[in-house]
Amino acid sequence: MNIASSAARIEQDVKTDELVINMGPQHPSTHGVLRVILKVDGEICLDAQPDIGYLHRCAEKIAENLIYGMFVPYTDRMDYVSGMGCNLGYCMAVETVAGIQIPPRAEYLRVIVTELNRIASHLLAFGTYGLDTGAITPFLYGFRERELVLDLLEMLCGARLTYSYIRIGGVDGDVTPDFMSKLKEFIDLFPKKIREYNKLLTFNHIFMKRTTGVGVLPPDVAIAYGVTGPSLRGSGVKRDVRRDDPYSIYDKLEFDVPVGTTQHGGPIGDCWNRYHVRMRELEECVKILQQCVQMMPPGPIMVEKLGRVKPAAKAEAYTRMENARGELAFYVVSDGTMTPARVKVRAPSFSNISVLPEIVRGQMIADVVAIIGSLDIVLGEIDR
Amino acid sequence: MSSVTAYFSDIYRGLSTALVGMSITLRYLFSRPVTEMYPDVKPMTPTRYRGVHVFEEEKCIGCYVCAKACPVECIEIGVVRKGKEIKITRFDIDYQKCMFCDLCCEPCPAHCIHMGPEFEKASFTRKGTILRFATPKSLTEEEKKVEKVAKK
Amino acid sequence: MNELALNLPVWIDQVNAHTGLRISVPAHLIPILAMFLCASIVAAAMGLSAAVLVWAERKLAGHFQCRLGPVYVGGKFGWLQSIADGIKLFLKEDLIPSDADRPLFRIAPYPVVLGVLLAFIAFPISEKLMVADLNVGIFFILAVLTVEVFGVILAGWASNNKWALIGAMRAVAQMVSYEIPMGLAILPVIMEAQSLSLKSIVNAQSGGILQWYVFQSPVFIGISFLIFFIAALASLKRAPFDLPEAESELTAGFHTEYSGMRFSFFFMAEYAGMILVSGLAALLYLGGWHGIFQGQAGPEWFLLKTSFLVFVMIWIRWTLPRLRIDQVVYLGWKVLTPFVLVCVVGQSFLAYK
């Protein structure tokens, strides 16, 4: 694209002013309360500085004042779109630091709910990305299927958004036969719907023109900024914690790690790639769910006699897990009491959004929206 | 691909994919809507639904375990103990704070508090969101002295 | 209108005879009275049809998206929804931002409505039903539609809001770009009909579906019909060309700061414009009030065709993503304009008999 160079030429010929625009915190497409300070020259964006913190609750401080198990409901409210992932990340960290082994059935249940939640989260990303690019109907279609997932999760844990289903030492409740039949129904139905989404939005020519070659994130820049998850995989880097460092039962499951391609006729790492990686991950989620349903062993779902979680003093663990948005890590340090000395949350969106200034330069205002949407951020997690 | 063919294939693909998308939306125009008519038709909440608590006062032993387990300290309990006799004078839950996390119900030794199916407890005042579960009791002066009210 | 002016004294006499009143109107006031009557009929019809259309769009949008759309207001189907919305907008406070250019901010909505309103003057619904059969009807409509641009840029500038300004800039770039393919797309039809009067253009298409211009000359006029429709979408700022008010980018574009009645003027102009350009397409390309078979004619045919085109507009809006401004301008100048030029040249050879 030579937009930037032509902009420079116009700047030489005609003396024009730059316009500083405040995008957010109340703006329809900043996905929450992100504020971006845009410096534009007409329609072309010269600089963008994200400003975060509007949703800051200092959850890490709250964690220091609660006993280990009590912090689980708060993790739901970080990445509120995929709360199960946050539950799992925190519980894994505490279990690692306290040396708790959880029963196999609980592991399967954990994977089922996190993958279901990943589907819900990616559907939201799909729908809102449609909205960002101006197509309203895909959003409703995405939410229609997301509703099915939420109904499933509601059946299992009684809540639709803030689950706190995964607890330290296991999970909150066992599946019911009703749940399993509904889950199988969903697994059968969903691949058809993915094909429909692809027809409606992914391969729509206007949509492809809007996203191809826009916001190209080279792999080295992505890694330098600590970008992880689908956004990194969109740049062609095949890194997925579920594959590289299988936690829970992911080593027993077969699934692909989709990465960005050039099949759409654009560079690797553009918005379309980041978006399409998510769409292909939906298919992989269905695969994982199918395997989990078949392989799930009987048994207890909670550690017997968990007792008090009281790790040794100065014990620490830094557990990473692949949440819908990237590598979510919890750094738990114990001081030998019932409450942790420090819980640090490494939120994937925090690093993902920090790369924004790097990739919006020279793009147009409409592209800024497309880029923010393709990074798929959740502000609850960035600000914590 | 030369730029001429690219130009024409762009136009062709623009039109054809638009028509494909329009055929999908047209199909849904004639399919049944999925809207739930919420205020008219109440949705069925599943059995494990975590709504407003259900409190069984006769079972409660006033042990404060639920209040201690609450991460947000939204439960306030008042108990009068006279020997083996237990009188629950207060059992208030502040639904401004409650996260509906179910952590209070798990440790209860008497199984007297559960999450219920009710979820419509909006109120116009802050006070209205504090639900008092215990039946009101008149206390004697002596009982008032031994009444123990605690949040945690 | 002239017929109305001729009939008015007769009607007044009849009213006087029936009621015993003694209304007498001086002869020189009769044309003015007729003008007022016509104007108010057009304005009322436009307002009413815009209201119906808003409801229809919401209802259709709902069903396209597996929702229901409005259901409560007015008993079944929420058919009074847009009336209720209208009342709400009437009663709302008319907010003007403190840093706005107040006089400009106040007058900006009027040119927008004015353009569409004026265009209805030369707009025939059937053989008889029209305000004025201008001999330059189509030219007049295209000319007054352009007035809307003034209102939009005024609104964007006077709001003193950066988003509104960008929206207005986009609107102007887009509407000016698409005037050209839209105007050129009409040329083949005019060449074929040898007239600028809409009435004679339609009457040249009488005699069954094959006489409609789209089917008379399916290649050149057919393509120019498609181009006219796309260009009309763009100049109406309808999705997928809704960049001036792109809600995900510019919150609401040029009318971000407007509320209440002034906002509803923008809204009404958009919907009245939809009816206008759909009707125009029906008149120019689809035989206007002539039916599918020979001898069938009447306003119902015209309304049917218009509402079908309006339905297609709604359908497109609820399916497609939005383009980017450079792509919109590219489409206007590099795709539609060359194609329509080919159509014009081709049709001029065909028309040379």
Next chain:
Amino acid sequence: MPSTLAATGQSIAGRAKSQFGEKILAVEQSPSDVVLKVDPTVWRAVHQFLKDDGFDLLHSVSAVDWIKDGRCWVVTHLFDTKHLMRISVKTEVPRDAARVDSLAPLWSAANWHERECFDLSGVTFDGHPDLRRILCPDDWVGHALRKDYKAPDHYHGIVNNVNLIDLDNRQPLPDTV
């Protein structure tokens, strides 16, 4: 459950030990990482060494406040995306003068992570290009994750302390600062 990659940092830890000698205070094994305890003076040099060795992804920068010891940990977690290796680097600084060198010249990611660490834990990073608060407002007082931190009751007239809100009759707000 210990991570399968927990011990992947052992070999590089050994090499770092021979490179920096005394300055590497200890090499520990946590359930998830090899933890390299280093002297604050070689903070950036060790990271430079690790980055040159292939640790291209800075996962996080965090600080742990140990008020009883009067010390403060600054911890980074690194990841090598090509060879799938991970390591953690830890240093101890006095909590009153918590300063280390910034890693922003090495990893772009460090910019925001260090800003967050400065904002919440009050660690100063020397050589950081733009060390401002990131989550809290610029005029916020104190660093929330310090153990001796007390949240203010009011902030610009907004009541911050829940216990000060009278549910029955709300007091008029104090004058804004």
